[in-house]
Amino acid sequence: MYYDELTAALEKAVTKLGLEIEHIEVMPPRDPSHGDASTNVALILAKKAGRNPRELAAELVDALELPENYIDSSDIAGPGFLNFRFGRAWYESVLRDVVSGGDAYGTSDGGRGKNIQIEFVSANPTGPLNIVSARAASVGDAIGTLLEATGVSVQREDYVNDAGQQVGKLALSVDARLKELRGEPFEIPEGGYHGEYLKDVAASLLAAKPDLGAMPDKERIAYLREAAIENIVAGQRADLEAFGVTHDRWFHETELAEAGAVEDVLEKLKASGETYEKEGATWLRTTPHGTNDDKVIVKSDGVPTYLLPDVAYHINKFDRGYDPVIDLWGPDHHAHIAETHAALEILGYLKERLEVQIIQQVNFIEGGEQVKMSKRTGNIVTLRDLIADVGVDVAKFFFLMRKQSAHLDFDLDLAREQTDENPVFYVQYAHARVSSLIRFAADKGASVPAADEVDLADVSGEDARSLVLLLADFPRLIAGAAEAREPHRLTTYLRELSAAFHSYYHGHQIVSDDAGTTSPRLFLSQAVKTVLGNGLRLLGISAPERM
């Protein structure tokens, strides 16, 4: 964002020279000794115009028109890069904008008018949320806030898969636990759920309805089908709430069935002429749309496969006006992307409208060894366990440190560490440190000056350079992370900014008896605090005032 003015000036200069370019890219150079901003326009133009890039660069510099003190120097390097060093006016305007922007600093409106839905977690309603769901919760929520920060209207949804045959198995499994509670012989049914958590579910259902045992079998099982799901989903929702993640809507698969949406999709698929009967089942010709084989949509027993309700669900989302729809799926659902896209295409929808992000699996590492996730050994298996072990902030930050599409090694020893080695505390400490500085200054009668009054000469120079450049880059980073659906860029950034601040802090006495340096340095610190706080908030992580 802070390259906008320079970019615009470059565009004008290009026109002045009678040349044309589609897009001018101005970036911070990788090596800071090359300056504050760099562009390769001359290289690109030279190719098209058949000219020497360095000569062209020199002409561009001559044609540039910028405000006074905006640029300190510009030079031509290497094959024809143009490097600029910003001047006082630029540094000061960044700092003033950060502080006066406050909570809104970093937001933009490039996504205004877009209506995006993100569906995440959507765990089977047969048990508590596991670790992949926990990762999905962190990532999905963060992608949502990042999109919101670019002006997008975001809806967060959780899909409750309450219509498949697993529901019956769940009811029978809970019924077995009810028998166990009464001290009767019991048996978990074939293919049922053996988790101990169902004992708790059974107990709480019994407490709510003490006459359960007296109900006729058929009636009781029918009751359990709904009550068990409801109980477990309520537990999932409570766990997510404890994790600071809230969905706008919990969409039940049964809603689709009730609306006749599944039959409707089946009709339309048949009408498309892309279905056929084979071995008593109904198949969909998905192979021309990129799958390995055609897919069964109605089994030989007459029951639809998951694909029909899934497609019906996505059409439902499209009908609600979301474009695109982003889904976060677990690694085990990876193979279904192609077939869902295929079915949507057959029905005339652009497959780009459904964007699927795969949230890869998580391995816990303890003592250098991979931890087997099993309840029997007492290790962490659920989101609830994880929160109890390392806390919400640490869990979220760790999940957001890696690209979600890659496997994550979650270092439990490090996560439990309450020291400088833990990156979460490192970032939070930087934030708390600024708060502490401001408190200390207040004791001495100093406060953060107003943006339009402060003289920033002291922090517009060499010493504060890397810090201000990072602050200036924040809006661009947010927009890029939202666009790429990559919240991990933000954790990386926050660690860098924290390091830059800690370093500046050690090199400079912020609060002193000299009001001439205290005032601008407090202002700079406030700017850092603003960005750290905004960044942490976007990730759903707390920004403490003291530690």
Place this chain on the structure above:
RNA sequence: GCCCCCGUAGCUCAGUUGGAUAGAGCAUCGGUUUCCUAAACCGGUGGCCACAGGUUCGAAUCCUGUCGGGGGUACCA
């Protein structure tokens, strides 16, 4: 077999959608507190970006192939 992800320092990973001399944390070696929070900072050691081709002014990044690791590949959801 086919599909996806991954391969960057001893370890865990970044690398801003193709830029200049490839970065951080940890580990390791050595320094910094009469001073605003040492949960911090400064410096050293450490690299054939898996390998081989290709695309171009320019490749860790894009394409092809090979090797290695992980996951997926139901008339379950």
